[in-house]
Amino acid sequence: MKSLHSQDVKWIVVHCSGSRCNHPFTVDGLINTGKERFGQPSYHYYVQRNGNIVPILPESVQGVHAVGYNHCSIAVCYEGGLDEHGAYADTRTELQKHALYELLKQLRADYPQARIVGHHDLPGVSKPCPCFDVSEYAELNT
Numbered sequence: 281m282k283s284l285h286s287q288d289v290k291w292i293v294v295h296c297s298g299s300r301c302n303h304p305f306t307v308d309g310l311i312n313t314g315k316e317r318f319g320q321p322s323y324h325y326y327v328q329r330n331g332n333i334v335p336i337l338p339e340s341v342q343g344v345h346a347v348g349y350n351h352c353s354i355a356v357c358y359e360g361g362l363d364e365h366g367a368y369a370d371t372r373t374e375l376q377k378h379a380l381y382e383l384l385k386q387l388r389a390d391y392p393q394a395r396i397v398g399h400h401d402l403p404g405v406s407k408p409c410p411c412f413d414v415s416e417y418a419e420l421n422t
C-alpha cells in the first residue's frame with residue numbers, strides 16, 4: 281500500500297458501502313470487497329448501522345476510494361446507501377449519524393487543513409455516493 285502523508289490530507293471523503301439497509305454488510309465483507317476489486321481495503325473507517333466505528337486502514341496509508349484523490353484524502357464509509365429494494369437512499373440510522381459526526385469532528389481536529397466532502401462532490405463523480413448531502417456536517421468545515 282502507498283503511504284499517505286498527513287500534511288497532504290486535503291479531503292475527508294464520505295462514502296456509503298452501497299449495500300442494502302436490510303442486509304448487514306460485515307467488516308469482513310467490506311475488507312474482502314476492497315481486496316477483490318483493488319488488492320487492498322478501500323477505506324480508513326467503517327461506520328456500522330449500530331454506530332460502531334471500525335478502523336480499517338491506518339491513516340498512514342492510502343485508501344482506494346476516489347480516483348485522483350487517494351493520495352490526499354481520508355476515506356470514511358458508512359454501512360448502507362441502498363434501501364430494501366436496492367434504490368439509492370440515505371439509510372443512515374440515528375446511531376450512524378451521531379457516530380459520523382463524532383468521527384468527522386475528530387478527523388477535522390487531526391487534519392485542520394482538510395475539508396469534509398461527499399464522494400459525489402468530487403469532480404467527475406456521477407454516482408450518488410454517499411446518498412446524502414454532507415453539507416449537513418458543514419459546521420465542521422468552519
Ligand SMILES: [Zn+2]
Nearest residue numbers: 295296399409
Ligand atoms: Zn463512494
